Amino acid sequence: MFENRQEAGEALSQKLLKFKGIKGAVVLAIPRGGVVIGKVISNALRVPLGVVYAKKIPAPGQPELAAGARIVRTKKFGKTPEVKGKSVILVDDGIATGETVKAAIKYLRKKKAKKIILAMPVAPKDTLKSLKRLVDEVIVLETPVYFGAVGEFYRDFPQVSDKEVLQCLYETD
Numbered sequence: 001m002f003e004n005r006q007e008a009g010e011a012l013s014q015k016l017l018k019f020k021g022i023k024g025a026v027v028l029a030i031p032r033g034g035v036v037i038g039k040v041i042s043n044a045l046r047v048p049l050g051v052v053y054a055k056k057i058p059a060p061g062q063p064e065l066a067a068g069a070r071i072v073r074t075k076k077f078g079k080t081p082e083v084k085g086k087s088v089i090l091v092d093d094g095i096a097t098g099e100t101v102k103a104a105i106k107y108l109r110k111k112k113a114k115k116i117i118l119a120m121p122v123a124p125k126d127t128l129k130s131l132k133r134l135v136d137e138v139i140v141l142e143t144p145v146y147f148g149a150v151g152e153f154y155r156d157f158p159q160v161s162d163k164e165v166l167q168c169l170y171e172t173d
Helices: 005-015 033-045 099-110 125-132 162-170
Strands: 025-029 049-051 054-059 062-071 087-091 115-122 137-142
Touching (some): 025 033, 033 049, 049 162, 099 115, 099 125, 125 137
Parallel strands (some): 025 087
Antiparallel strands (some): 054 062
16 A cells, blocks of 8 residues: 555666666656656656647546547646657556556557657556557556555555646656
8 A cells, every 4th residue: 555646656666777867768647646646757767748639538427437438639647748759658547347458558559669668656466467469668666466546555645636737747856
């Protein structure tokens, strides 16, 4: 269990140190919670931070469960950085079904990212199996067999506002 997203980001950063200062690397976070973790990782690795906005398509009657996802072009959080030929560290605060990150991965492949590293604090084992085939590397801290929701693995898991996302993006080193 993680205290909060900051702590989870610090723990993930330790697993990603081999990418520290690598030219052509970028951290792309999935808003909103992923941006808090992405900021910590971006600062630790000294690589740029951006967002890839993949919007969840909720399952009927279950708004927290993703039935699918799609990439949304929005300027709300700034333009997604150029990824062609770059090593992309794709970050979220946790993965349940994997639909949101699948949409992001598909987008990054289409934009010709050289390498995609998927990094998150927690994801269920069965979801990880399908995601591992889509990326070059997966970094995950916890893979519980029984998984209800991402928030169950954090003591403090508040909603992240648009204002907080923008602060994270502007406060990266």
